Amino acid sequence: MGREVSESCIDSLLTEMVTTYCNRFYANKPELAARRIEAIGFQVGHQLSERYTMERPRFSDHLEAIKFICKDFWSELFKKQIDNLKTNHRGTFVLQDNRFRWLTHLSLDPTTENTEDPNGRSENKGAQVASMHLYFPCGIIRGALSNLGIPCAVSADISNLPQCSFVIRIKA
Amino acid sequence: MQFFGGSEISPSPPVPTASGNNAHMIYVFNRNGVCLLYREWNRPLHTLNAQQDHKLMFGLLFSLKSLTAKMDPTNLDKGNLGVPQLPGQGCSFHSFRTNTYKLSFMETPSGIKIILVTHPRTGDLRDSLKYIYNLYVEYVAKNPLYTPGTPIRCDLFDTTLDQYVRSIA
Numbered sequence: 282m283g284r285e286v287s288e289s290c291i292d293s294l295l296t297e298m299v300t301t302y303c304n305r306f307y308a309n310k311p312e313l314a315a316r317r318i319e320a321i322g323f324q325v326g327h328q329l330s331e332r333y334t335m336e337r338p339r340f341s342d343h344l345e346a347i348k349f350i351c352k353d354f355w356s357e358l359f360k361k362q363i364d365n366l367k368t369n370h371r372g373t374f375v376l377q378d379n380r381f382r383w384l385t386h387l388s389l390d391p392t393t394e395n396t397e398d399p400n401g402r403s404e405n406k407g408a409q410v411a412s413m414h415l416y417f418p419c420g421i422i423r424g425a426l427s428n429l430g431i432p433c434a435v436s437a438d439i440s441n442l443p444q445c446s447f448v449i450r451i452k453a
Numbered sequence: 454m455q456f457f458g459g460s461e462i463s464p465s466p467p468v469p470t471a472s473g474n475n476a477h478m479i480y481v482f483n484r485n486g487v488c489l490l491y492r493e494w495n496r497p498l499h500t501l502n503a504q505q506d507h508k509l510m511f512g513l514l515f516s517l518k519s520l521t522a523k524m525d526p527t528n529l530d531k532g533n534l535g536v537p538q539l540p541g542q543g544c545s546f547h548s549f550r551t552n553t554y555k556l557s558f559m560e561t562p563s564g565i566k567i568i569l570v571t572h573p574r575t576g577d578l579r580d581s582l583k584y585i586y587n588l589y590v591e592y593v594a595k596n597p598l599y600t601p602g603t604p605i606r607c608d609l610f611d612t613t614l615d616q617y618v619r620s621i622a
Contacts (some may be wrong), residue, residue, distance in 0.1 A: 293595070300597065387596055390598070411597075411600055415598055
């Protein structure tokens with residue numbers, strides 16, 4: 282029986298981490314901030330996958346490892362499994378979570394989506410800030426898979442909240 | 454101390470009569486008097502412009518709270534006026550009613566004031582106001598994109614609030 286921690290505390294900690302990296306440490310360098318946050322996620326994923334695969338045998342192929350991420354790993358982290366897994370059988374996997382736990386409280390400003398900006402920049406700003414919050418879970422997935430011996434690149438897509446899709450591209 | 458429940462939004466209190474569309478408007482203020490949210494569903498008469506209306510409402514409630522606390526015949530000590538207390542502790546004003554509308558009020562320990570104006574035959578809305586505060590905590594206070602002290606512009610909060618208010622009398 283492990284120790285428990287309040288979910289509000291974790292949510293607030295993660296929110297503050299992203300805000301601090303984006304607004305204080307790397308104020309005008311969103312790329313660097315994103316990289317740092319993803320690196321933190323990488324470490325976390327690395328350690329978590331070590332813990333959650335302790336009693337299991339080695340995975341036979343990439344698909345088994347991805348299925349582990351979708352089912353056991355996701356249940357340990359978010360108390361639910363990935364809702365939909367798609368693959369092109371050539372090293373790309375799309376993991377879809379219909380209600381991603383860390384995004385449930387996030388909602389965008391409805392007014393900025395109506396402004397007519399020729400570059401569409403005002404609309405992108407809200408979505409850009411929201412996407413900063415996804416680097417951490419992407420890093421976790423990348424760290425977990427790398428610890429299982431699968432180097433890859435992970436990106437996320439939030440075109441319809443609270444649904445979230447993670448795209449894993451395994452390096453051949 | 455379990456005032457505001459767990460991390461899940463507490464189940465909404467039983468609705469007295471669900472005839473829908475009976476709420477007139479809602480105001481949400483923070484402790485500095487900034488109007489965080491003003492929504493109206495049914496307000497045929499506008500007497501003042503928005504700024505004056507908000508200031509008037511805030512001032513009115515501030516004075517009413519002080520007045521009702523001072524006039525309390527059962528309380529021995531003077532109390533700390535102006536300090537937000539846990540709802541239910543001390544003497545707290547919670548609603549007034551005229552022949553055309555009822556105004557329900559709730560102030561939280563963090564200074565957030567929620568005011569809901571409905572039709573005059575509405576029952577006690579204290580539980581409903583607590584539920585609205587829970588919605589505020591979940592979708593505004595915990596929203597990573599929201600800056601405290603600024604007007605609320607959160608999609609999720611707007612839709613859930615709308616849905617909930619339309620379901621109570």
